[in-house]
Amino acid sequence: MNTSTLIAPPALVRRAEKHDTKAVQALDSAHFIHPFTDHGDLATRGSRVITHAENIYVWDSEGHKILDAMSGLWCVNAGYGRKELADAAYQQMMTLPFYNTFFQTTNVPAVQLATKLAALAPEVGGRKFEHVFFSSSGSESNDTNVRMVRRYWDLLGQPQRKVIISRNNAYHGSTMAGASLGGMSGMHAQGDLPIPGIEHIEQPYHFENALPGESEADFGLRAARWLDEKILSIGANKVAAFIAEPVQGAGGVIIPPSTYWPEIQRIVDKHGILLISDEVICAFGRLGHWFAYEKFGMRPDLVTFAKGVTSGYIPLGGVMVGDRVARVLIDKGGEFNHGYTYSGHPVACAVALANIELMEREKLVERVKDDTGPYLAECFEELRHHPLVGTAQACGFVAGLLLVKNKATNEQFDPDLGVGMMCRAHCFRHGLIMRAVGERMIIAPPLVMTRTQIDEMMVLIRTCLDATVDELRAAGQL
Numbered sequence: 001m002n003t004s005t006l007i008a009p010p011a012l013v014r015r016a017e018k019h020d021t022k023a024v025q026a027l028d029s030a031h032f033i034h035p036f037t038d039h040g041d042l043a044t045r046g047s048r049v050i051t052h053a054e055n056i057y058v059w060d061s062e063g064h065k066i067l068d069a070m071s072g073l074w075c076v077n078a079g080y081g082r083k084e085l086a087d088a089a090y091q092q093m094m095t096l097p098f099y100n101t102f103f104q105t106t107n108v109p110a111v112q113l114a115t116k117l118a119a120l121a122p123e124v125g126g127r128k129f130e131h132v133f134f135s136s137s138g139s140e141s142n143d144t145n146v147r148m149v150r151r152y153w154d155l156l157g158q159p160q161r162k163v164i165i166s167r168n169n170a171y172h173g174s175t176m177a178g179a180s181l182g183g184m185s186g187m188h189a190q191g192d193l194p195i196p197g198i199e200h201i202e203q204p205y206h207f208e209n210a211l212p213g214e215s216e217a218d219f220g221l222r223a224a225r226w227l228d229e230k231i232l233s234i235g236a237n238k239v240a241a242f243i244a245e246p247v248q249g250a251g252g253v254i255i256p257p258s259t260y261w262p263e264i265q266r267i268v269d270k271h272g273i274l275l276i277s278d279e280v281i282c283a284f285g286r287l288g289h290w291f292a293y294e295k296f297g298m299r300p301d302l303v304t305f306a307k308g309v310t311s312g313y314i315p316l317g318g319v320m321v322g323d324r325v326a327r328v329l330i331d332k333g334g335e336f337n338h339g340y341t342y343s344g345h346p347v348a349c350a351v352a353l354a355n356i357e358l359m360e361r362e363k364l365v366e367r368v369k370d371d372t373g374p375y376l377a378e379c380f381e382e383l384r385h386h387p388l389v390g391t392a393q394a395c396g397f398v399a400g401l402l403l404v405k406n407k408a409t410n411e412q413f414d415p416d417l418g419v420g421m422m423c424r425a426h427c428f429r430h431g432l433i434m435r436a437v438g439e440r441m442i443i444a445p446p447l448v449m450t451r452t453q454i455d456e457m458m459v460l461i462r463t464c465l466d467a468t469v470d471e472l473r474a475a476g477q478l
């Protein structure tokens with residue numbers, strides 16, 4: 001195939017320029033294996049080609065403007081088109097594009113970022129985060145967590161403590177350890193996962209897992225106690241850690257009852273096991289705090305981050321290492337035989353610093369906490385009156401709603417109908433990106449979204465819900 005029409009020198013590619021969509025799709029299908037994609041399907045339908053973006057909008061190769069209510073993939077917290085971040089990358093590339101941080105070497109942006117993150121991570125219950133381990137993604141960071149947690153207990157003379165407990169429907173990444181820690185049955189079914197030493201308990205999803213008439217508060221306590229039961233059934237002296245997302249993201253924005261986290265904390269403290277808060281989605285302002293553990297009163301020992309730390313402009317992830325673990329690794333551990341070529345990558349760290357500076361200057365975290373976040377929550381409350389919506393909730397700048405067949409009885413749709421995907425297709429048609437997880441429709445907008453833009457998004461959401469109702473009625477399903 002002649003690729004000359006596609007690969008124009010960057011300076012010649014104008015933003016509004018129309019691309020040869022069919023040609024891009026053909027090459028895409030011929031050469032690019034995508035994540036989480038059915039390639040037979042992709043070949044028939046052709047991929048959606050996103051060409052440029054600004055603020056909260058992306059454009060496709062056909063010139064359609066789309067409101068991106070998913071921030072790319074839960075990450076473009078500062079919004080698109082931020083020159084400060086591009087400048088930071090350019091400057092750093094011209095100064096020092098790469099040097100490794102192995103073998104007693106460091107670089108200035110990595111040191112500055114580690115220092116900044118240590119200052120941003122709040123101390124809770126006397127637990128401080130003074131150290132950071134860098135990676136390039138959330139998945140790698142959770143692999144690091146497994147290595148670190150096991151090393152910690154080995155160094156303390158308890159090598160039998162190996163089991164890490166996680167939850168069904170959790171998402172912790174797609175590497176061998178990440179996918180094993182996650183609780184996605186579709187992922188476990190491919191590649192003989194989970195790896196040994198990982199166990200799962202049920203998620204705190206009131207709608208699906210509560211007993212008839214059980215209050216949110218009672219359910220939260222009962223769900224937390226599943227952890228206690230699991231620890232006892234394994235044997236407390238064999239359990240190393242519990243890992244969880246403060247709010248489950250990829251699982252469908254599952255917001256736990258307020259009683260859940262305090263009870264989990266009591267249980268991990270009682271058994272002396274480590275707590276890992278996976279904040280790949282929840283940190284960097286997503287829930288109105290720099291780190292989400294603060295919001296829920298959790299006292300984690302390790303905190304996974306990625307995505308929002310650079311607003312997705314460049315890959316970077318890491319683990320905030322609390323003093324409890326850091327002191328053992330540093331004081332007793334000697335060399336920790338673990339690291340990635342790009343741990344502390346100077347360009348990624350420089351972009352993260354610029355991103356944090358921008359977020360501070362524009363008070364994005366405070367805005368989500370005190371203004372736009374509560375407003376989004378109000379708007380989602382109102383959505384509950386829509387005939388197709390069973391539940392709707394927001395927490396900071398993540399929100400989810402459940403599409404139900406019958407509001408009065410909470411009767412659910414047959415999953416084979418694919419009502420979530422039907423609704424998602426209407427969203428694309430109307431210029432809105434919303435994610436479908438089964439019958440849950442979820443959003444995580446850029447934190448720069450204003451109240452007026454929230455209104456604009458809510459009009460689109462209602463239009464798409466109405467269009468879904470019409471399609472279901474026409475098919476005799478409502």
Ligand code: PXG
Pocket residue numbers: 073136137138139140142171172173174178245249250251278279280281306307317435
């Ligand atoms: N932990 C959490 C809580 C995540 O949400 C990861 C770890 C892995 O991060 P990396 O950078 O390795 O992808 C994630 C990633 C979705 C979706 O469909 C969510 C994620 C990634 C891809 C798709 O919602 N979250």
